[in-house]
Amino acid sequence: MADSEIAMSRTTPRTRENLRVALAGCPADMPVKVGTGFDLPVATVGDLRALEELPYPFEVLIPFRLFPDSFVTVSRHDSQY
DSSP states (O other), X not given: OOGGGSOEEEEOOOSHHHHHHHTTTSOTTOXXXXXXXXXXXXXXXXXXXXXXXXXXXXXXXXXXXXXXTOOEEEEEOOOOO
């Protein structure tokens, strides 16, 4: 299934607790893709959950349905909405 066909949930967590709730259904070993120009040292959802401080503003894209090749995407949030 192409990335553009996968339904994703978009969230902009402001606290570690918000992030953990958003990632609740994702396995710890699920890969994380980091957006271009966004320096965040994570490779898996477990790494995201372990962050002591969140880079704000940032957004997280989480697939609604999990497949073997699913991944979470994190990137800088464009606050110009």
